[in-house]
Amino acid sequence: MSKLFVFSGSDDFCPGGSIYPNLKESSLFLYPNQDVYFPPCKRYRVCSPFVFAGGTFEQKKPSIEVLPDECLFEIFRRLPGGQERSTCACVSKRWLTLVSNIRRDEINDNKTTQASDLEYESTDKKGGVSSEDVDSDVEGDGYLSRSLDGKKATDVRLASIAVGTASRGGLGKLFIRGSKSRHGVTTVGLRAISHGCPSLRVLSLWNLFSVGDEGLCEIANGCHQLEKLDLCHCPSITDKSLLAVAKGCTNLTDLTIEGCANIGNEGLQAIARSCPNLKSVSIKDCPLVGDQGVASLLSLASYSLIKLKLQALNITDVSLAVIGHYGKAMTDLSLTSLPNVSEKGFWVMGNGHGLQKLKSFTVTSCRGATDLGLEAVGKGCPNLKQLCLSKCPFLSDKGLSSLAKAAGSLECLQLEECHRITQFGFFCSLINCGAKLKVISFANCLGIKDLNSGLPPLSPCESLRSLSIHNCPGFGDASLFALGKLCPQLQHVELCGLHGITDAGVLPLLESCEAGLLKVNLSGCVNLSDKVVQTISNLHGWTLELLNLDGCKISDASLVAIAENCQLLTDLDISKCTITDSGIAALAHFNPINLQILSVSGCSMVSDKSLPSLGKLGKTLLGLNLQQCKAISSRAVELLTEQLWRTWSPFPGNTVVLSFFFFLQVSIIRDDLLLLLSLKMGVGFMAEFP
Numbered sequence: 001m002s003k004l005f006v007f008s009g010s011d012d013f014c015p016g017g018s019i020y021p022n023l024k025e026s027s028l029f030l031y032p033n034q035d036v037y038f039p040p041c042k043r044y045r046v047c048s049p050f051v052f053a054g055g056t057f058e059q060k061k062p063s064i065e066v067l068p069d070e071c072l073f074e075i076f077r078r079l080p081g082g083q084e085r086s087t088c089a090c091v092s093k094r095w096l097t098l099v100s101n102i103r104r105d106e107i108n109d110n111k112t113t114q115a116s117d118l119e120y121e122s123t124d125k126k127g128g129v130s131s132e133d134v135d136s137d138v139e140g141d142g143y144l145s146r147s148l149d150g151k152k153a154t155d156v157r158l159a160s161i162a163v164g165t166a167s168r169g170g171l172g173k174l175f176i177r178g179s180k181s182r183h184g185v186t187t188v189g190l191r192a193i194s195h196g197c198p199s200l201r202v203l204s205l206w207n208l209f210s211v212g213d214e215g216l217c218e219i220a221n222g223c224h225q226l227e228k229l230d231l232c233h234c235p236s237i238t239d240k241s242l243l244a245v246a247k248g249c250t251n252l253t254d255l256t257i258e259g260c261a262n263i264g265n266e267g268l269q270a271i272a273r274s275c276p277n278l279k280s281v282s283i284k285d286c287p288l289v290g291d292q293g294v295a296s297l298l299s300l301a302s303y304s305l306i307k308l309k310l311q312a313l314n315i316t317d318v319s320l321a322v323i324g325h326y327g328k329a330m331t332d333l334s335l336t337s338l339p340n341v342s343e344k345g346f347w348v349m350g351n352g353h354g355l356q357k358l359k360s361f362t363v364t365s366c367r368g369a370t371d372l373g374l375e376a377v378g379k380g381c382p383n384l385k386q387l388c389l390s391k392c393p394f395l396s397d398k399g400l401s402s403l404a405k406a407a408g409s410l411e412c413l414q415l416e417e418c419h420r421i422t423q424f425g426f427f428c429s430l431i432n433c434g435a436k437l438k439v440i441s442f443a444n445c446l447g448i449k450d451l452n453s454g455l456p457p458l459s460p461c462e463s464l465r466s467l468s469i470h471n472c473p474g475f476g477d478a479s480l481f482a483l484g485k486l487c488p489q490l491q492h493v494e495l496c497g498l499h500g501i502t503d504a505g506v507l508p509l510l511e512s513c514e515a516g517l518l519k520v521n522l523s524g525c526v527n528l529s530d531k532v533v534q535t536i537s538n539l540h541g542w543t544l545e546l547l548n549l550d551g552c553k554i555s556d557a558s559l560v561a562i563a564e565n566c567q568l569l570t571d572l573d574i575s576k577c578t579i580t581d582s583g584i585a586a587l588a589h590f591n592p593i594n595l596q597i598l599s600v601s602g603c604s605m606v607s608d609k610s611l612p613s614l615g616k617l618g619k620t621l622l623g624l625n626l627q628q629c630k631a632i633s634s635r636a637v638e639l640l641t642e643q644l645w646r647t648w649s650p651f652p653g654n655t656v657v658l659s660f661f662f663f664l665q666v667s668i669i670r671d672d673l674l675l676l677l678s679l680k681m682g683v684g685f686m687a688e689f690p
Contacts, residue, residue, distance in 0.1 A: 069098060077102050082166050089163045093156065100159035100192035103222070143172020143199060148185075153178045153208075158189030162196030170199035178208040190215035194222030204230035212236035213244075220248035228254035235261055242267030246274035256282040264288030265296065272300035282309040284336075294319040298326040305329060311336035317345030317368075324352025324380065334362040341366055346373025350380035362388040371399025378406030385409055385436075390416040397425030404432040412439040419447045423479060430461055430486060437461065441468035441494075442475075449474030450500070461486050468494040477505025484508040489515045491543075497524035503531050510535050516543035523550035523573070533558035541565030548573040550599075556583030563590035570594060575601040575625070581609040588613035599625035607631035611640055618644040 076099050079085050089099040144165045148157055153176050165171040178184045185208055200223040211234055226249040237260055252275040257263055263286055278301045283289055294315055306329055346368050358381040363369045369392040384407045395418050410433050426448055464487045469475050475498050490513045517540040522528055533554055544566050554577050563586050595617055600606055606629050
């Protein structure tokens with residue numbers, strides 16, 4: 001015995017015999033056959049129990065922490081409801097980790113669990129406060145949506161989301177925007193999501209450098225209902241992850257891959273082979289993806305794939321040939337920055353007769369987009385409705401005219417930075433597009449210049465409703481005069497950054513619009529005057545809803561005309577104009593106060609005297625922009641903020657109840673002050689930043 005307990009002496013605890021010489025006193029023993037008697041006494045409270053070990057006293061850990069993880073795991077999965085498990089997860093990170101690792105099928109399902117969950121849900125509906133965020137983000141299908149950005153994207157938060165949403169309908173959408181932090185999302189966090197969120201349908205992972213194949217494989221093994229997967233700049237994810245997703249998530253319909261250098265053809269082949277419902281695929285900047293992957297994708301998903309976007313890939317004409325042959329269900333196609341695709345690829349794609357259902361086609365920075373190739377595409381896509389061509393240096397007037405003539409169903413034509421297109425090509429496309437063209441937009445096309453001769457015979461384009469010309473410096477009055485004869489049914493006019501147009505060119509266009517203009521944007525047209533605004537107000541004030549005059553040479557006379565005639569106007573931008581306090585006063589006096597958005601940015605002659613007028617307009621304003629109004633003092637801004645907060649009332653006679661659909665934002669930025677007044681969802685706050 002002495003050797004066992006490591007003490008000196010004999011094996012007898014009491015070498016002198018019994019401590020009670022009289023055996024009759026054995027009746028004092030608490031239990032028979034015992035050598036020690038403990039007289040009854042009051043029990044002392046022990047706050048910090050100690051144990052003796054190795055000659056020193058050590059503090060004893062709380063008893064619950066002594067239990068191994070296996071025992072705690074069994075306890076947690078037998079708890080009566082999800083709320084109880086959520087409460088336990090709040091105790092420590094260890095408990096949170098254990099609870100988050102419980103799979104849905106491992107929870108002990110019994111009637112008590114169901115009754116507890118139903119009782120918790122009914123309590124929450126009656127107005128109880130949930131431990132999770134208020135479920136204003138519960139969507140119509142009953143699933144929750146969560147988003148983590150930057151440093152908030154950690155494994156601990158993912159584990160909390162997995163536990164907290166498990167008993168509240170389940171997590172349906174998860175968006176993670178990571179950072180380069182060492183404490184970012186890893187496999188541990190994704191494993192918690194896979195265990196606790198089997199109903200996950202949408203997963204978006206951006207900038208997650210520490211997430212690899214193991215983490216995404218966990219998602220694939222636990223979230224079999226996944227429909228949309230978005231992987232952006234996740235360099236550690238390889239084809240192995242896509243193989244797992246193809247095996248475990250056969251309901252996948254939408255796949256987006258961007259900047260994933262280790263994903264190649266094998267992963268795309270597996271997805272196309274195992275996901276029969278695949279409808280949308282977007283692949284950008286993946287150097288390992290080539291013709292083999294794109295060809296397999298198109299051939300295996302020929303009758304399901306609707307949208308396809310390929311950008312910055314090492315594919316050749318072979319891929320475009322496959323698209324032209326197997327894109328039988330495709331309605332939306334976008335090709336961007338494909339340096340190895342030539343004119344032959346576009347020509348073969350157009351003559352493949354497989355893009356019969358294509359409705360939208362976008363081409364950007366592709367040297368193979370030439371006159372011959374695009375004409376073939378126009379002939380091979382009889383149902384093409386929207387065509388967007390950007391940075392196509394080899395597209396000329398002849399090619400654009402032939403394309404417009406071949407695409408008889410075209411409704412929207414957009415060109416940007418196509419510098420070989422001239423005024424002749426512009427008007428030819430307008431005339432040859434047929435009777436269905438509704439929208440035409442040209443931006444940054446430096447080849448367009450006014451030519452008084454050489455234009456083809458002009459016939460009216462009755463179908464055109466929207467005209468947009470942005471930053472085409474050669475576009476002048478002669479072109480506008482011709483457009484006035486061509487487009488009598490315009491409702492939306494945007495002429496932005498055109499320094500060469502004057503009142504003489506714009507007025508005929510405005511006078512020819514018979515249907516009544518709804519939106520007019522003349523921002524950056526520095527040579528337009530009050531006469532244009534007065535014409536717009538007189539002729540189209542009864543239909544006008546939006547008017548942008550940013551940078552135009554207008555004065556208070558324009559605001560008087562607007563106030564008197566534009567009763568339906570809701571959005572007005574008069575930034576950097578020569579208006580004064582008198583103009584603002586006229587706008588507030590004559591207008592029946594229907595204006596919702598007003599921008600007076602950079603109007604240096606608007607001062608504190610406009611405070612009462614702005615306050616009156618504020619009764620209906622949703623947005624007010626007073627940036628760079630240096631004549632308005634900080635004190636005036638504060639008074640305006642207080643006035644808008646104090647006087648506004650959505651219901652007559654009630655200044656307390658705030659409408660849940662009302663949103664008012666006044667943003668005034670000065671060098672020394674930023675005041676933000678926001679009334680949203682019945683909550684108001686003011687923030688001041690030095």
